[in-house]
Amino acid sequence: MYFLELHCENAKYNRDGTFKIEERCGSISKWTVLSSGRRTGELLRLAALSMTGLKFSAKFSDEAAKTIRTGARTLRLESLVARHKETDFGSPGPILLGSGVSIGRDGKFDSMRPSEITNLSRACHKWKTTQSADLARNFLLAYGPVLVAHDGTDDFEFNNPDKRLDRIGSLFRDDWPLTDPEEFLLVTKRLAKFRRFGPMQIMRRLAKLPAEHLHLNTCDWDDDDCYLKDRFESFSDWKKRMLLPVIDMCRHMKDAFPHCKRPLDMPGVLLLHSPQAFCIHSRFEDWLRLVDEMFPNLQIILGLPKRLRKKFPEALTAKLLPLPVCEEKSEKKTPAKLPSKSVLLIQVDGRLPNLALMKLSRHFKSQGKNVVLTRGDEYLKNPEAVFASCIFNFGTSPKRLANLRKYFGDSLVLGGSGCDVRLRLDESIERLEPDFDLYPELGDRAIGFLTRGCPKNCPFCIVPQKEGRTRQVADLDSLLQKRKKLILLDDNILAHPDAATFLAQMARRDLRVNFTQTLDIAFLDKEKAALLKQINCQNTRFTRPNHYFSLNNDKNLDAVAEKYRLIDFSGRDNVEFLCMYGFDTTLAQDVRRFKFLRSLPGAYVFVQEYRPVPGGPPPSAKNFFDDHCDDLIDELAGICFTQNMKSMERYFKWVSRAYAQTFGKLHTNLVDTIFRYNNRHRKGAYIETLAGTRKTPKNR
Numbered sequence: 193m194y195f196l197e198l199h200c201e202n203a204k205y206n207r208d209g210t211f212k213i214e215e216r217c218g219s220i221s222k223w224t225v226l227s228s229g230r231r232t233g234e235l236l237r238l239a240a241l242s243m244t245g246l247k248f249s250a251k252f253s254d255e256a257a258k259t260i261r262t263g264a265r266t267l268r269l270e271s272l273v274a275r276h277k278e279t280d281f282g283s284p285g286p287i288l289l290g291s292g293v294s295i296g297r298d299g300k301f302d303s304m305r306p307s308e309i310t311n312l313s314r315a316c317h318k319w320k321t322t323q324s325a326d327l328a329r330n331f332l333l334a335y336g337p338v339l340v341a342h343d344g345t346d347d348f349e350f351n352n353p354d355k356r357l358d359r360i361g362s363l364f365r366d367d368w369p370l371t372d373p374e375e376f377l378l379v380t381k382r383l384a385k386f387r388r389f390g391p392m393q394i395m396r397r398l399a400k401l402p403a404e405h406l407h408l409n410t411c412d413w414d415d416d417d418c419y420l421k422d423r424f425e426s427f428s429d430w431k432k433r434m435l436l437p438v439i440d441m442c443r444h445m446k447d448a449f450p451h452c453k454r455p456l457d458m459p460g461v462l463l464l465h466s467p468q469a470f471c472i473h474s475r476f477e478d479w480l481r482l483v484d485e486m487f488p489n490l491q492i493i494l495g496l497p498k499r500l501r502k503k504f505p506e507a508l509t510a511k512l513l514p515l516p517v518c519e520e521k522s523e524k525k526t527p528a529k530l531p532s533k534s535v536l537l538i539q540v541d542g543r544l545p546n547l548a549l550m551k552l553s554r555h556f557k558s559q560g561k562n563v564v565l566t567r568g569d570e571y572l573k574n575p576e577a578v579f580a581s582c583i584f585n586f587g588t589s590p591k592r593l594a595n596l597r598k599y600f601g602d603s604l605v606l607g608g609s610g611c612d613v614r615l616r617l618d619e620s621i622e623r624l625e626p627d628f629d630l631y632p633e634l635g636d637r638a639i640g641f642l643t644r645g646c647p648k649n650c651p652f653c654i655v656p657q658k659e660g661r662t663r664q665v666a667d668l669d670s671l672l673q674k675r676k677k678l679i680l681l682d683d684n685i686l687a688h689p690d691a692a693t694f695l696a697q698m699a700r701r702d703l704r705v706n707f708t709q710t711l712d713i714a715f716l717d718k719e720k721a722a723l724l725k726q727i728n729c730q731n732t733r734f735t736r737p738n739h740y741f742s743l744n745n746d747k748n749l750d751a752v753a754e755k756y757r758l759i760d761f762s763g764r765d766n767v768e769f770l771c772m773y774g775f776d777t778t779l780a781q782d783v784r785r786f787k788f789l790r791s792l793p794g795a796y797v798f799v800q801e802y803r804p805v806p807g808g809p810p811p812s813a814k815n816f817f818d819d820h821c822d823d824l825i826d827e828l829a830g831i832c833f834t835q836n837m838k839s840m841e842r843y844f845k846w847v848s849r850a851y852a853q854t855f856g857k858l859h860t861n862l863v864d865t866i867f868r869y870n871n872r873h874r875k876g877a878y879i880e881t882l883a884g885t886r887k888t889p890k891n892r
Contacts, residue, residue: 193330194220194491194515195461197272198239199311202264205234212313219512224493225504228466232495234259236334236463237363239493242271242293243332243461244360253299255364260297267295272312276459276516279331286317287516331448331460333441336362337469341436342372350867350875356444363465370440377420377439384414389453394442397456397486405482406434406475434471434479438486450873457489464494477505484508527571534562536575538596540582541589541610544708545639547681548581548607548617550626557627565630569595578603582610586803609805613658625670637734639679640671642694646684652775654805655683662688668697677704677734686715695723704728710742710770713755721758742770746781749788756792765794768836773843774811775802783824786831796833799843817854829865841866852883
């Protein structure tokens with residue numbers, strides 16, 4: 193965002209008035225230089241209050257109340273900002289945004305209704321300020337006249353969701369220390385070494401620009417053999433003082449835009465109360481040029497004494513920043529019109545090609561129909577018939593189904609387990625070979641069933657109800673259609689009496705097979721194990737060897753280990769076990785499963801939350817925790833697999849949320865584990881909202 197205008201009423205020094213940023217032909221001045229003094233200091237504080245809104249109230253209510261004019265009961269602030277699509281709202285929307293806040297003598301902040309915002313000089317979209325002002329995206333940073341660095345105690349674990357509020361608070365108080373520069377440099381350099389683009393940009397600029405503008409010996413800061421802590425310690429105090437705010441600004445831009453490849457180039461607002469205090473006078477102009485080049489798209493508003501205003505570089509005064517351009521909301525896309533005699537097939541969800549739709553395609557093409565496939569809830573006009581297949585009953589699938597029903601009405605024919613497990617294709621269509629041309633991305637891969645059904649009767653599974661017992665439904669020739677790669681969808685192929693025969697045929701033909709629905713290790717024996725060792729088992733994309741099994745409880749683990757040893761896996765193999773959670777296992781049973789799998793050479797997990805199909809038993813976490821749950825969670829946090837830990841991270845979050853709902857607190861070790869490597873910038877908000885189980889001033 194960029195700051196454009198502030199109107200205040202009942203301010204202590206600025207009284208009633210309006211402050212506007214100079215605009216020139218769709219641009220604003222990058223540098224706005226004001227005369228230092230009580231009015232300018234207060235103006236910067238008022239600007240910060242107006243842009244942070246109610247988010248500021250919890251920490252600085254007493255300081256905010258001191259800005260109210262003597263005799264007045266309420267300070268009223270109205271502000272106007274220009275928002276950038278890439279940082280502030282992510283989609284077409286209003287560019288000019290006006291908001292207002294009132295502050296009482298007791299420090300209480302109240303949002304002004306849009307109808308009360310009447311003093312801004314131009315038409316804009318008026319917005320009622322809420323507690324959820326997003327400081328991470330609406331980037332505002334401010335520095336007061338006194339800056340002191342942390343001494344190695346700075347919080348790089350991101351436990352505080354509003355770290356930048358401390359920096360903004362330095363306009364009001366002198367006791368908010370800045371980032372420990374040595375620690376930040378070490379953290380950033382380590383991330384840059386692992387090819388993280390944002391840290392790489394930061395280290396390159398910190399190595400180049402201080403050397404160019406301040407003549408500091410930083411040129412080799414991004415070299416692998418440069419020990420930054422010793423190098424920074426070798427600087428004299430006045431050199432450190434010049435770098436301290438610059439390093440802190442880098443830290444907060446990285447935190448605000450953690451997934452951006454060039455975070456220092458992002459737009460935002462920087463307020464500087466007395467920047468001349470950051471360095472000696474002879475280097476002040478050079479320091480300004482450093483900040484200008486380090487942060488090319490930050491709008492900077494600062495207060496300077498008269499003697500320094502005269503020396504302010506003219507080249508910086510002339511710099512402009514283009515205001516974001518308003519994008520008109522695009523017209524609602526008119527659905528394309530299909531040619532006559534067209535059949536529309538819709539894959540509502542699922543990543544794999546939909547076999548039922550492939551058989552429907554074969555059926556209608558044999559009748560001379562034009563067949564069109566769409567995904568999700570894309571709409572096309574004028575179909576002769578519409579068939580949609582929905583596999584799941586969670587996530588976006590129900591909403592997509594509702595939208596499709598609303599649009600196509602009675603002409604829509606629905607099928608799939610996400611709708612009704614009893615629905616079937618006509619037998620004549622079921623017997624057809626699938627139309628592989630419907631999914632050209634399959635390439636040389638075949639997909640289908642050799643067998644359907646399962647002899648087990650697991651309460652969470654729809655297969656017994658939908659398919660019945662195991663039976664053969666096709667042969668390899670009809671499945672492969674002369675291909676050598678096969679995605680096999682069988683529910684439990686090892687349970688079929690002729691399983692060994694099927695495996696022998698695959699091995700003899702030298703097929704590459706993906707058993708995508710996993711194999712039931714309980715039905716493995718020496719003969720089947722020997723045949724599986726001969727088959728080139730692959731992942732779904734056929735890019736590496738992969739075996740798939742399932743382990744949905746902790747029963748008979750000794751038997752599972754014995755079966756596992758039949759194939760003689762080594763630590764170099766990729767053996768994925770699908771482990772369901774949230775149905776009938778306890779934390780103790782889950783930990784036992786994961787520890788067991790960690791002990792198997794080559795094994796890792798893919799954890800999957802139980803999601804009931806229509807009519808299935810509901811999920812339940814009842815009795816999930818016992819008296820030893822804290823120790824068990826510590827054990828869980830220590831279980832690390834060689835791959836697929838993103839999947840385990842989802843399970844950790846599920847356990848953390850269940851723990852918060854049960855005990856009203858977070859398990860600290862588990863939270864630290866969740867955010868050890870990914871999304872660290874979200875850790876503070878996660879803690880503040882108790883894993884999303886409660887509302888706080890941030891998300892009310």
